[in-house]
């Protein structure tokens with residue numbers, strides 16, 4: 659039965675239909691489905707398909723915009739349940755998270771923030787298009803353990819490196835650890851820029867964050 663629902667979820671994103679994606683998200687919750695399964699096995703497949711077709715020149719910017727809106731509508735329905743399911747309530751650490759300057763993709767970053775906060779981290783989400791100075795100022799203000807920097811464009815990934823270089827220059831790297839993520843980020847890149855942690859999804863981000871605060 660879930661297979662049919664997952665397929666409909668994928669299709670609602672490809673169709674760029676926020677009413678349909680939100681309705682399917684509500685149906686998933688009513689059926690008792692884990693909201694993360696709905697995201698990872700349903701909606702994200704649609705987003706990947708649209709991204710692929712956009713890359714091939716078979717879909718265009720308006721399709722990307724609509725797919726993004728449909729994805730956000732579904733996530734908005736699922737997020738409260740994701741947060742509610744987070745059982746661990748002790749404070750694990752503080753994380754400042756945001757999408758780097760020049761980049762306005764926020765769906766993945768917000769998911770990571772939600773999962774971290776559901777898992778017991780105190781999360782300060784600075785939104786999108788976040789400058790390096792803003793990341794660092796907030797991290798110092800709240801005495802953060804970690805900064806999470808998201809980048810979805812090959813042109814903005816370089817800001818992740820610049821953030822680490824600035825923390826190094828100010829003697830703060832070590833006290834404040836950096837985890838990075840976003841579709842174009844590879845392990846090779848993570849090694850190259852000497853980031854402290856990386857994950858390709860929101861569940862992995864929680865594991866990485868936990869291991870970094872324990873170190």
Ligand code: B12
Nearest residue numbers: 709713726762763764765766806808811812839840859860
């Ligand atoms: C939706 C979308 C948009 C929407 C964004 C809406 C929004 N509010 O976010 C809009 C329409 C605005 C958009 C705009 C653009 N986009 Co766009 N977009 C996408 C698309 C289809 C999906 C992204 C997404 O939401 N994925 C779903 C989430 C759940 O996945 P995620 O973001 O990867 O996040 C997960 C992981 O990466 C990880 N993660 C993410 N962040 C972090 C952070 C940390 C710390 C950690 C540990 C983990 C982590 O965990 C997340 C959860 O599992 C992608 C294609 C793709 N498959 O990625 C293209 C894509 C990213 N876009 C692309 C492009 C080119 C653009 C534009 C430049 C188009 C244009 N000509 O204007 C603009 C750029 C605007 C800007 N300055 O930022 C390209 C990038 C190519 C490249 N290599 O640089 C892509 C890959 C499409 C393609 N195939 O060409 N886009």
